[in-house]
Every structure is written in structure tokens, then in C-alpha cells.
Amino acid sequence: MAIPVRWRAARLRTQGAGADARRRSWNRIKRYGPIYALFVPVLAYFAIFHYAPMVGVIIAFKDYNFREGIFGSDWAGLKHFRRFIENGDFWIIFRNTLVLAFYRLLFGFPAPILFALLIHEMRFARWKRIIQTVSYLPHFVSWVVVYALMYNFFSENGLVNALLKGAAGHTLPFLSSADYFRTMFVGSAIWKEIGWNAIIFLAALTRVDPELHEASAMDGANRFRRLWHITLPGIGSVIGIMFILSLGGILSVSFEQILVMINPQVSSVAEVVDYYVYRVGLLNTNNYSYATAVGLFRSVIALALVLIANRLAKKFDEEGGIW
Template identity: 80%
Template structure:
């Protein structure tokens, strides 16, 4: 009986590819995907010009910036502007308002598209699915000025809702000019505007749910709620986790456009957030660019820390639920 021949090559005989061969292989791979790179090029240019290049201006947060001296010629100020913001009487009020509104948007606004996507997914008639999905994401393309105009016609003192309240309970409610109702109106209008657009991602994720598992569980006697809880939601858990981590990146960037159109002197104590404060201090006041940049940088650093922590926790809980 002949001994079996070992075809495995000795490790010493395996030749490492040269640098020229590696470059040639890389170029062949890039040439193969060249059309995709060309499609990506406008996106790359956009982010390079409008997102990364302006980041050099962050240095004015550490300087006493003046227009005549320029960004790099202005006098160095160190952490003066950061201390000024933290020690000011506005800090805790603005920071609290930002956290409260951001918390409400996460608590009520984040689950809303998921629940809406599940409701759409459970509908049996395809035509109704398409109709409700189309109608729901159209408000995303409407500006906040138009949205607030609709809110004013509905919730102002002479609006439709108050006319109905006056005829039923005898008095009106100050929905748009009361600190008691501002947060409810703020979060509710944001949910109404973005719920359909946010549901698109979750509807796409729901296509991954295995219909055979749904059918098998139904045969085994599982009701619709049990199928939803034990099969559908676990199937999109990684997508939910990633979207939650991404949403934390903007937790302190409470919609500036929405705040700008909804704020008024009556609700300012609970409505002014960091983004609006930067606009008011940096643009409406004179020569406060360094201070406003420092406040914006402070917000960005806190948001980055939250994203890193959330991503770390998500990765520990679910390997597929992290961004990196």
C-alpha cells in the first residue's frame, strides 16, 4: 500500500507577494469597481467641502477671534470661552432644556417609526399599505415654516382646536404660548413630521423576517402578538440598535429650524436650546463668534462621547448592533 502524498507546501516555500504585485492587485480591484467610485465621488466632494473643510474653523473656539486678524492671526484665548459658558447663568437652563427635549424625542420619537412600521407591515392589503406609507412620509418634505403655519391655524387662540374647546368646555388653552404645553407641541409636531420617513428603514428591515418562521409559529398556535414579540422584533433588533446609536449622535442637536419657528418670549424659558443659543449669541450679537463656536464644540464633544458609549454598550449586547 502506497503512503499518502502530502500535497501541502512547506511554510518556508510560500512566497510573499512583492510590493509591486500588491499595487497591481489593488489597481485591478479599483479598476473593476471604477463606476461605483465615480458614483460615490460627488458625495465625497460634498462632505469634504461642506463638512470636513469647515472644521478648521473650530480653532476660533480657543482664540479671541476678530475679523481683521483672521482665524489664525487672532489672539490665543485657551479655554476662556468654555469657562465663560459653564460659569454663566445661562448654562444650566439651556443645557437642561436641551436634555429634556432630547430625552422626550428619544423616549417618544424613536419608538414611533418602529411601531408605525410594524402596523404597516401587519396590514394585509398592499394598496392600503402603499397609501398610508406615502401619506405618512410626505410631511418630511414640508418645511418647518409651513408646519408651524398649520399648527398656528389649529392650536392658536383663534384656531380650530381652541374653537372646539371653547364650545365644549367654555375656555381655550394656550398651546403655543405656554411653557406647560410647549414640550408636548414640540415633540408631537416632530413625530408627525418624521414618523413616515423614519419608518422606511424599519420597513426595509422587516423584509428580512423569515415568512416560514411566521407560518410555523402560527401553526404551533402562536397569536399575532407572540409572533411579533418573539420573531419579528428580534429579526430587526440589530437595525433598531444601530439607529438608536445614530440617533444619540444628534441628541443634543435639538432641531434648530423647529426651535426657530416655534420659540417666542413666553416659552423661551423652556424652549431655548444649545443650537438656538449659539445662533442668538454668535449671529445676533456682535463679535461673539469665538464664544458661540466654543459652545457648539462643547455640544459636539458631549454628543460624540454619547455615541461612543452607546456603540460600546450595543457591541457588548449584540455584535451586529454596533456601527463599528
């Protein structure tokens, strides 16, 4: 059967368009080849250390045996998921994780925004650079060193308790009491990361048009009104994106921080999901499948929170979501 002339013409046009698109893509690759080459190590890092290990998630559905390996071990189905759902201790630990994550989000997320706004409003450039540099430094200090500083200040014989004893005649168990643990946990996290987390907000503040501030000042708007009606809306999309990213790690409460701060006196409020996975998966023998199931459960909930937050961010601001 002969193909109509118009069909052949349409097919030739389609093939020509496809060839042109491939040619443009190849020209773009040749033009930006060095930039793509710079991206290769990043792609390899995520492929090797983030995506390849996801194959190990399968042991959450197996009775993993080291001799048999991941694929040779017997299937267990949802046995390990039912085990931690029926385990009363897990829900206490899950509650601890949510409470600590909520406190870090409530107090830790606005802190770098406020800090960036304060630095941005400073008039003396020299002091601005000094404060920025000093605020970045704690980010590069390990949690072991941070806890050593906390111990020197807040332990029973530390500087704060020495001053408190001299003023009030008594001391407070800042590091060994469940009543103070959450405050110490969130406060130390804010102190360590506030300068580093403020970098992206400081960069976003440079996008705000200064002419808007000048025009509003001529109309009689004070500094607070300019901040509320111009500066914050100008960085609203960045705040939305950072909030979504924060929700993605809301259940991954800093494991290193918990590891150095936990002790038997505060374990009732300090043990979180990550530490629980470490304890039952590595410190106890042959619990790899159970620990993997707990970690996968946490990751699924975190993914759901990210999707919900992204949907809400898109409703408030079209540029506020990640995708």
C-alpha cells in the same frame, strides 16, 4: 555582509505578495470604476462642507477678530469654555436641550418602529401603499409651513380651541404657554418625520424569514408573540444602529423647529444650545469665539454619548454597533 539565501527568498516572496495585492486592488478599481466615480461627489461634499469647516473650530481657543482672521487672532486658551461653565444661563439652556432631546428620544424613536410594524402587518397592499405615501409627505414640508398649520389648529382662534370653547367653555394656550410647549414640540416632530423614519425599518422587516412566522403559527403562537419573539429580534441590529445615530444628534435639537416655535412666553423652556449659539454668535456682535466654544462643547458630549451607546449595543448584540 552577504544576505542569507532564506532571507532573500523571504524578501522576494514578500515583494511578490505585495505586487499581487497591488495588482488585485488595481483590477478591482478598474472593474468597479463607475461605482467609485459615483462616490466621488459624495466624498467631495463631505470633504468640502463637513471636514474643511472643522478648521474653524480653532477660534474657540482664540479671541477672534474679523480683521485679523482665524490664524491671526490672539490665543485665549480655555477662556471661553470657562466663561460658559460659569454662566448660569448656559446650564439652564443645556438642561432644556437635554429635556427636549430626551422626550424626542423617548417618544419619537419608538414611533416609526411601531408605525413600520403596523404597516407591515397590513394585509391589503393597496392601502399599505397609500398610507406609506401619505405618511412620507410631511417630511418634505418646511417647518415654516408646519408651524402655519399648527397655528391654524392650536392658536387662540384655531380650530381646536374653537371646538374646546364650544365643548368646555374655555380655551388653552397651546402655542404660548411653557406648560404645553414640550408636548407641541415633540408631537409636531413625530407627525412630520414618522413616515420618513419608518422607511428603514420597513426595509429591515423584509429580511425577517416568513417561514419562521409560519412555523410559530403552526405551533400556536399568536400574532403578538410572533411579533415579540421573531419580528423584533429580526430587526434588532437595525434598531440598535438607528438608536446610536439618534444619540449622535441628541443635543442637536431641531434648530429650524425651535426658530419658528420660540416666543417670549415659552423661551424659558424652548431655548436650546443651537438657538443659544445662534443668538450669542450671530445676533450679538463679536461673540464668535464664545459661540464656537459652546458648539464644540456640545459636540464633544454628543461624541461621548455615541461611543457609550455603541459599546452598549455591541454588548447586547454583536451586529448592533456601528463599528
